[in-house]
Amino acid sequence: xxxxxxxxxxxxALLFASHSVFASDGIVLGATRVVYxxxxxxxSLTVDNHSSKQYFLVQSWVDDKDGNKKVPFSITPPLFRLxxxxxxxxxxxxxxxxxxxxRESVYWLNVKAIPPAPEAGEAQxxxxxxxxxxxxxxxxxxxxxxxxxxxxxxxxxSVQGGELIAKNPTxxxxxxxxxxxxxxxxxxxxxxxxxxxxxxxxxxxxxxxQVVFTTINDYGGVTPAIxxxxx
Numbered sequence: 001x002x003x004x005x006x007x008x009x010x011x012x013a014l015l016f017a018s019h020s021v022f023a024s025d026g027i028v029l030g031a032t033r034v035v036y037x038x039x040x041x042x043x044s045l046t047v048d049n050h051s052s053k054q055y056f057l058v059q060s061w062v063d064d065k066d067g068n069k070k071v072p073f074s075i076t077p078p079l080f081r082l083x084x085x086x087x088x089x090x091x092x093x094x095x096x097x098x099x100x101x102x103r104e105s106v107y108w109l110n111v112k113a114i115p116p117a118p119e120a121g122e123a124q125x126x127x128x129x130x131x132x133x134x135x136x137x138x139x140x141x142x143x144x145x146x147x148x149x150x151x152x153x154x155x156x157x158s159v160q161g162g163e164l165i166a167k168n169p170t171x172x173x174x175x176x177x178x179x180x181x182x183x184x185x186x187x188x189x190x191x192x193x194x195x196x197x198x199x200x201x202x203x204x205x206x207x208x209x210q211v212v213f214t215t216i217n218d219y220g221g222v223t224p225a226i227x228x229x230x231x
Contacts, residue, residue, distance in 0.1 A: 182208025
Protein backbone atom coordinates (compact mmCIF):
# COMPACT_ATOMS: atom_id res chain seq x y z
CA UNK A 1 0.00 0.00 0.00
CA UNK A 2 2.97 2.31 0.22
CA UNK A 3 4.75 4.27 -2.52
CA UNK A 4 8.11 5.95 -1.98
CA UNK A 5 8.21 9.73 -2.42
CA UNK A 6 11.11 12.05 -3.11
CA UNK A 7 12.41 13.71 0.10
CA UNK A 8 11.17 17.17 -0.95
CA UNK A 9 7.60 16.01 -0.33
CA UNK A 10 6.02 15.88 3.10
CA UNK A 11 6.80 12.76 5.06
CA UNK A 12 3.24 11.47 4.94
CA ALA A 13 0.29 12.44 2.81
CA LEU A 14 -3.25 11.16 3.11
CA LEU A 15 -5.33 10.79 -0.04
CA PHE A 16 -8.92 9.77 -0.46
CA ALA A 17 -10.35 8.00 -3.49
CA SER A 18 -13.80 6.63 -4.34
CA HIS A 19 -14.32 3.18 -5.84
CA SER A 20 -17.28 0.83 -6.30
CA VAL A 21 -15.19 -1.87 -4.57
CA PHE A 22 -11.78 -1.84 -2.98
CA ALA A 23 -8.70 -3.45 -4.47
CA SER A 24 -8.84 -7.25 -4.55
CA ASP A 25 -5.79 -7.53 -2.26
CA GLY A 26 -7.27 -5.20 0.38
CA ILE A 27 -10.70 -4.33 1.74
CA VAL A 28 -13.67 -5.70 -0.20
CA LEU A 29 -17.37 -5.03 0.40
CA GLY A 30 -19.93 -7.82 0.19
CA ALA A 31 -22.27 -5.84 -2.10
CA THR A 32 -22.39 -2.77 -4.33
CA ARG A 33 -25.65 -1.51 -2.77
CA VAL A 34 -27.76 -2.02 0.34
CA VAL A 35 -31.55 -2.36 0.43
CA TYR A 36 -32.94 -1.61 3.89
CA UNK A 37 -36.47 -2.95 4.28
CA UNK A 38 -38.49 -0.87 6.73
CA UNK A 39 -40.01 -3.98 8.30
CA UNK A 40 -36.54 -5.23 9.27
CA UNK A 41 -34.73 -4.15 12.42
CA UNK A 42 -31.51 -3.52 10.53
CA UNK A 43 -29.59 -4.03 7.31
CA SER A 44 -26.11 -5.51 7.07
CA LEU A 45 -23.03 -5.47 4.87
CA THR A 46 -19.96 -7.67 5.12
CA VAL A 47 -16.44 -6.24 4.93
CA ASP A 48 -13.55 -8.54 4.05
CA ASN A 49 -9.82 -7.98 4.24
CA HIS A 50 -8.30 -9.96 1.36
CA SER A 51 -4.76 -8.95 2.23
CA SER A 52 -2.64 -11.79 3.59
CA LYS A 53 -0.40 -9.46 5.64
CA GLN A 54 -1.90 -5.99 6.06
CA TYR A 55 -4.49 -4.90 8.62
CA PHE A 56 -6.69 -1.82 8.15
CA LEU A 57 -8.73 0.52 10.27
CA VAL A 58 -12.23 0.60 8.78
CA GLN A 59 -14.44 3.64 9.32
CA SER A 60 -18.07 3.71 8.15
CA TRP A 61 -20.96 6.18 8.09
CA VAL A 62 -24.19 7.03 6.24
CA ASP A 63 -24.84 10.38 4.59
CA ASP A 64 -27.17 11.89 2.00
CA LYS A 65 -26.42 12.84 -1.61
CA ASP A 66 -24.90 16.13 -0.46
CA GLY A 67 -22.59 14.50 2.09
CA ASN A 68 -24.68 15.57 5.09
CA LYS A 69 -24.09 13.14 7.95
CA LYS A 70 -27.16 14.23 9.95
CA VAL A 71 -29.30 11.34 8.77
CA PRO A 72 -31.62 8.95 10.65
CA PHE A 73 -29.23 6.01 10.41
CA SER A 74 -26.26 4.75 12.38
CA ILE A 75 -23.65 2.04 11.75
CA THR A 76 -22.19 -0.42 14.22
CA PRO A 77 -19.24 -0.64 14.55
CA PRO A 78 -18.38 2.81 13.16
CA LEU A 79 -14.62 2.21 13.49
CA PHE A 80 -12.74 -1.05 13.92
CA ARG A 81 -9.52 -2.85 13.08
CA LEU A 82 -9.80 -5.58 10.46
CA UNK A 83 -6.87 -7.99 10.48
CA UNK A 84 -5.48 -9.77 7.43
CA UNK A 85 -7.75 -12.47 5.97
CA UNK A 86 -10.57 -11.55 8.36
CA UNK A 87 -14.20 -10.51 7.90
CA UNK A 88 -16.55 -8.30 9.87
CA UNK A 89 -20.16 -7.21 9.44
CA UNK A 90 -21.55 -3.68 9.46
CA UNK A 91 -25.01 -3.32 10.96
CA UNK A 92 -27.07 -0.34 9.75
CA UNK A 93 -29.94 0.76 11.98
CA UNK A 94 -32.62 3.41 11.65
CA UNK A 95 -32.34 5.75 14.62
CA UNK A 96 -35.53 7.80 14.25
CA UNK A 97 -36.96 10.55 12.12
CA UNK A 98 -39.84 10.53 9.68
CA UNK A 99 -39.21 9.30 6.17
CA UNK A 100 -41.74 9.10 3.33
CA UNK A 101 -43.79 5.91 3.50
CA UNK A 102 -45.07 6.09 -0.09
CA ARG A 103 -41.67 5.78 -1.80
CA GLU A 104 -38.07 4.75 -1.31
CA SER A 105 -35.53 7.11 0.22
CA VAL A 106 -31.94 7.02 -1.00
CA TYR A 107 -28.85 7.49 1.15
CA TRP A 108 -25.17 6.64 0.79
CA LEU A 109 -23.07 4.17 2.76
CA ASN A 110 -19.40 5.17 3.06
CA VAL A 111 -16.61 2.78 4.04
CA LYS A 112 -13.03 4.04 4.40
CA ALA A 113 -10.03 1.73 4.77
CA ILE A 114 -7.07 3.34 6.55
CA PRO A 115 -3.69 1.57 6.47
CA PRO A 116 -1.47 1.74 9.57
CA ALA A 117 1.33 4.28 9.82
CA PRO A 118 4.85 2.97 9.17
CA GLU A 119 6.40 1.32 12.19
CA ALA A 120 9.64 2.52 13.74
CA GLY A 121 12.56 1.68 11.51
CA GLU A 122 10.50 1.56 8.31
CA ALA A 123 10.84 4.12 5.55
CA GLN A 124 9.08 7.33 6.61
CA UNK A 125 8.86 9.01 3.19
CA UNK A 126 5.68 7.25 2.16
CA UNK A 127 2.32 8.08 0.68
CA UNK A 128 -0.53 6.61 2.75
CA UNK A 129 -3.64 5.84 0.74
CA UNK A 130 -6.92 5.84 2.65
CA UNK A 131 -9.34 4.31 0.16
CA UNK A 132 -13.01 5.23 0.46
CA UNK A 133 -15.95 3.61 -1.29
CA UNK A 134 -19.47 5.05 -1.43
CA UNK A 135 -22.44 2.86 -2.33
CA UNK A 136 -26.16 3.55 -2.51
CA UNK A 137 -28.46 2.57 0.35
CA UNK A 138 -32.17 2.30 -0.43
CA UNK A 139 -34.59 2.59 2.49
CA UNK A 140 -37.69 0.74 1.31
CA UNK A 141 -40.99 1.20 3.20
CA UNK A 142 -43.22 -1.81 3.63
CA UNK A 143 -46.21 -2.46 1.36
CA UNK A 144 -45.14 -0.20 -1.49
CA UNK A 145 -47.29 -0.73 -4.60
CA UNK A 146 -45.79 -2.69 -7.48
CA UNK A 147 -42.40 -4.40 -7.54
CA UNK A 148 -38.92 -2.92 -7.63
CA UNK A 149 -37.82 -5.05 -10.58
CA UNK A 150 -40.79 -3.85 -12.64
CA UNK A 151 -40.17 -0.13 -12.14
CA UNK A 152 -37.67 0.34 -15.03
CA UNK A 153 -40.36 -0.56 -17.57
CA UNK A 154 -42.59 2.17 -16.12
CA UNK A 155 -40.14 4.99 -16.93
CA UNK A 156 -41.59 7.66 -19.20
CA UNK A 157 -39.18 9.28 -21.67
CA SER A 158 -39.32 12.65 -23.42
CA VAL A 159 -37.00 15.20 -25.07
CA GLN A 160 -37.15 18.89 -24.25
CA GLY A 161 -34.69 21.75 -24.66
CA GLY A 162 -31.69 19.60 -25.53
CA GLU A 163 -32.31 17.19 -22.65
CA LEU A 164 -33.54 13.64 -22.38
CA ILE A 165 -35.99 13.40 -19.51
CA ALA A 166 -36.75 10.20 -17.62
CA LYS A 167 -39.86 10.41 -15.45
CA ASN A 168 -40.34 7.77 -12.77
CA PRO A 169 -43.97 7.46 -11.62
CA THR A 170 -43.26 4.47 -9.36
CA UNK A 171 -42.42 4.24 -5.66
CA UNK A 172 -39.02 2.69 -6.40
CA UNK A 173 -35.70 4.21 -7.42
CA UNK A 174 -34.32 3.24 -10.82
CA UNK A 175 -30.54 3.20 -11.29
CA UNK A 176 -29.70 3.59 -14.96
CA UNK A 177 -26.61 1.78 -16.21
CA UNK A 178 -26.67 2.83 -19.88
CA UNK A 179 -28.99 4.79 -22.16
CA UNK A 180 -28.95 5.14 -25.93
CA UNK A 181 -31.22 7.43 -27.92
CA UNK A 182 -31.54 6.18 -31.51
CA UNK A 183 -28.16 4.45 -31.11
CA UNK A 184 -26.38 7.46 -29.55
CA UNK A 185 -25.01 6.88 -26.06
CA UNK A 186 -26.14 9.37 -23.42
CA UNK A 187 -23.37 10.22 -20.94
CA UNK A 188 -23.55 10.56 -17.16
CA UNK A 189 -26.83 8.74 -16.59
CA UNK A 190 -27.49 7.63 -13.03
CA UNK A 191 -30.40 7.57 -10.62
CA UNK A 192 -34.04 8.39 -11.30
CA UNK A 193 -35.71 8.99 -7.96
CA UNK A 194 -39.22 7.66 -7.24
CA UNK A 195 -42.13 9.94 -8.18
CA UNK A 196 -39.60 12.30 -9.76
CA UNK A 197 -37.67 12.86 -12.97
CA UNK A 198 -34.05 13.11 -14.09
CA UNK A 199 -32.64 15.26 -16.89
CA UNK A 200 -29.70 14.19 -19.05
CA UNK A 201 -27.95 16.46 -21.53
CA UNK A 202 -28.14 15.32 -25.13
CA UNK A 203 -25.15 15.47 -27.49
CA UNK A 204 -25.51 18.20 -30.08
CA UNK A 205 -27.83 17.23 -32.91
CA UNK A 206 -28.99 13.97 -31.36
CA UNK A 207 -32.69 13.26 -31.85
CA UNK A 208 -34.83 10.18 -31.80
CA UNK A 209 -38.07 8.52 -30.87
CA GLN A 210 -36.71 5.46 -29.12
CA VAL A 211 -34.42 4.73 -26.18
CA VAL A 212 -32.68 1.49 -25.28
CA PHE A 213 -31.50 1.33 -21.70
CA THR A 214 -30.22 -1.00 -18.99
CA THR A 215 -30.52 -0.64 -15.23
CA ILE A 216 -28.91 -2.04 -12.09
CA ASN A 217 -31.06 -4.25 -9.88
CA ASP A 218 -31.12 -4.79 -6.11
CA TYR A 219 -28.26 -7.27 -6.34
CA GLY A 220 -25.93 -5.04 -8.35
CA GLY A 221 -26.54 -6.89 -11.61
CA VAL A 222 -27.21 -5.24 -14.96
CA THR A 223 -30.70 -5.96 -16.29
CA PRO A 224 -31.52 -6.92 -19.90
CA ALA A 225 -31.95 -3.99 -22.28
CA ILE A 226 -35.35 -2.34 -22.40
CA UNK A 227 -36.68 -0.48 -25.45
CA UNK A 228 -39.10 2.39 -24.89
CA UNK A 229 -40.72 5.14 -26.94
CA UNK A 230 -39.75 8.79 -26.53
CA UNK A 231 -42.61 11.27 -26.52
